[in-house]
Amino acid sequence: MLVSGIQIIVPFFDRVAYRFDMREIPMDVPEQVCITKDNTRLSVDGVLYYQITDAQNAAYGTSNVITAVVQLVQTTMRAEVGKLALDECLSQRDTLNRGVVDVLTQAATSWGVKVLRYEIRNLTPPDEIQRAMELQLTAERQKRAAIAKSEGDRQQAINQSEGQKQSQINNAEGERQSAILRADGQGQAIATVAAATAKAISDIGKAVAGEGGADALHYQLGQQWVQQWGLIAKNSTVTVVPANMGDLSAMVGSLLSQAGNAKQGAKS
Structure with a gap:
């Protein structure tokens, strides 16, 4: 075995029997059929990366180191x-x-060989297994698609119901605020009308309590009574006559008398 340095070789007597490349070498491993644990035939091939570290053992440890490694x-x-x-x-x-x-x-x-790594290139099952796997993969994809679609539909329904719920809450809140505002407005209107009515009644009371006020009030009421009878007679196809015409004459006389009293009270 030659080592590094100067070597003397005698021609015709000494010769180089083996030559090895000491670098890392990739080697294709032929395809072979293997049987899996569940009795399925599987074709396998790969690439082996090795390096010869001892040329003497590689030359004399086995008759053919490459064949031995492949086997x-x-x-x-x-x-x-x-x-x-x-x-x-x-x-x-x-x-x-x-x-x-x-x-x-x-x-x-x-054998003087250092195995660096091995990489499987192909794992090929039989054709019928491949077709079954493709069908299974297709079914699995369709299943996932159906699940995803159902989840999307479910989420969409939830979102719609939440939106409707929020919309109803908002509408109810808006109606509540509107009712409160209307009630406040009606209350203020009623209060304003009541205040105006109270003031009018107070003014009327003060006027009636004054001199000639009672006669003026009687005159006003009698005048309105006569006007209402005139409207009834005008708008109705039936002539309405008071039961006691004397009451009407008395009413007219009273009105004239009260009118005179009211004028005298105003002059004085």
Whole structure:
């Protein structure tokens, strides 16, 4: 085995038997069929990254180090896939990769090989499994879409009911305020009318209490009584005659007398 430094090779007697690249090397691992834990056939291939660290062990530890590594990768992968079900194999590639690297790291050391990493390239189930998975995926998507739509409809109904509730509350509050304002306005109007009526009654009382006030009041009431009888006679198709015409004559005489008394009271 040649080492670093100056080496002397005798022609025709010494020759280079093996040559190895000491750099990191990627190597394609051929596709193979593995059986999963649930008895599903699964086609697997990948890429192995390795490095030869001991040329002597690589040359004399096995007859063909590359073939040995490839065979070990494939058998290890079949064993790792057999530990998992199909769904687990498809979702746990990192677990399979780590399992292959752990086994190769221990076994390939005696061959002068250091396994750096392994990456699964393809995991391909049979066609019928793929079609079933596609149907399942489509059904799952439709289910999620239906759930999302129902949630949206539910939220929309809640929002609409909340809006209607708030609208009714606002309308009720507006009607309440309007009723309060109307009541306040009516109360103020009633108070104003009552005050005006009280003042008018007070003024009338003061006028009646004065000199000639009673005669003036009697005259006013009698005059209105005569006017009302005139309106009745004018607007009705039936002629209304008082039961006692003497009362009417007395009323007219009283009015004339009271009018005279009111004028005399005014002059005096």
